[in-house]
Amino acid sequence: MRLFETRAGDDGLPGPERFLAVLALVSGTLMAVVDTTMINLALPSIAADLKVTSSDVVWVTNIFQVVCAAFLLVFAGLSELVTRRRIYLFGLGTFVVAALGSALSRNLDTLLVFRALQGLGAAATLSIGPSIYRLIFPSRLLGSALGLSALVVGGGYAAGPTLSGLVLSFTHWPWLFALNVPLGLASFLLARHALPKETPRQGSFDTRGALYSMLMLASLFLTMNAIGHRAPVWQCAGFGLGMLLAGTAFIRRQRRAPYPLLPLHLFREKRFTLAVSASGFAFVGQGLAFVALSFLYQEKMGLSPLLTAWLFTPWPLALMVVGPLAGRLADRVNPSVLSSIGLGLLIVGFVALALVDESTGIAGSLWRVALCGIGFGLFQPPNNREMMASLPAARSANASGVMSTTRTVGQSLGVALVGAALALGLAVQVTLWLGALTALLSLIASVARIPLARRAMRERASSRSA
Structure with a gap:
């Protein structure tokens, strides 16, 4: 495969070592993403088994997200002092131990403690994952590598609910956590062997x-x-x-x-700042859409929860297909142009979804969600490439932390906007128009950096020829 070919002058790891390191990253990331999506479907079962209320059991998800969000920047900054490899191994080890503890929990308080530990482990792996891709791959393949990351995340989001449904059909909810133990141990051993070592930064934290x-x-x-x-x-x-x-x-x-945790001078680089802005607005739209569509399909169209979950799948499936292709293209053409085209498609998809009513059939819903997924898949890997490549390699851990934090905060804000809109008595379609607006704001930021990205590509080409 092109991703694992080695050329003269390449930075990063040689091809065979690169493959093992990527396998370690993919398995760890997939485990964290699948866990995030599959536990939501099990909340009613957990509430019934532990004899707690629905409002209490929601904290099984909330405490994971709160702890994960709180520690993203912390681990990104700490990785410079103790190296990314050690932070990633700490995250995997903590996640696996906490998964075992969650599977063995027999009351809500104990389960919440271990879910908080899982959030801590997930923060350590997710905060620095993109920066490790930059450490593994040569600069010429950075877009393709981040496209692979998008494929993994999209696959995790698509597989999580399905895997959860299958497990719960045959056994009880603790097995959802127990599944992470063998996979996590294998990922830990592989990462310990394959991830590159670094020289830690001198100085304080x-x-x-x-x-x-x-x-x-x-x-x-x-x-x-x-x-x-x-x-x-x-x-x-x-x-x-x-x-x-x-x-x-x-x-x-x-x-x-x-030694600041987040050097503010990073935002003096306009390409980085605009890429962060575009990412934030786009993830607000994504978080908003995933919640709004649940209400639209079940309350407006009268569909079952199972059919509603199935109607979501075109988004992550499209991301899985388009994301790697967009990442490869971003290594050859202006990434900002690709991101802008993707955002244009996302806007059209949001508008089409906002026009859905009771007469819209299943096929009519599927193509609208698929169009959003295609647009998001065309946007995300090139935009992430711009975010990572616009800063020096020494600052990739900081960029990775900002990337993960922006995604988490954006998705959470989207969920909050839906809740606020429904609390005000607004129709669910209004929230989808809000999604189109956030995608438009993202498009404005993306278009603004096209000349900057073009100039950077010219400078990179001239430095190579020299």
């Missing part, structure tokens, strides 16, 4: 910045979750105030810290 970051991101997620679940105003305001105070303290600390 920004402990105060890490604390502010955790408080800021956890409060941000809790604020969005409270809005999305129509919590009392005082609760939403309290979380929001905590987010603002922690965010202000975090920014001040980053300006003064000798």
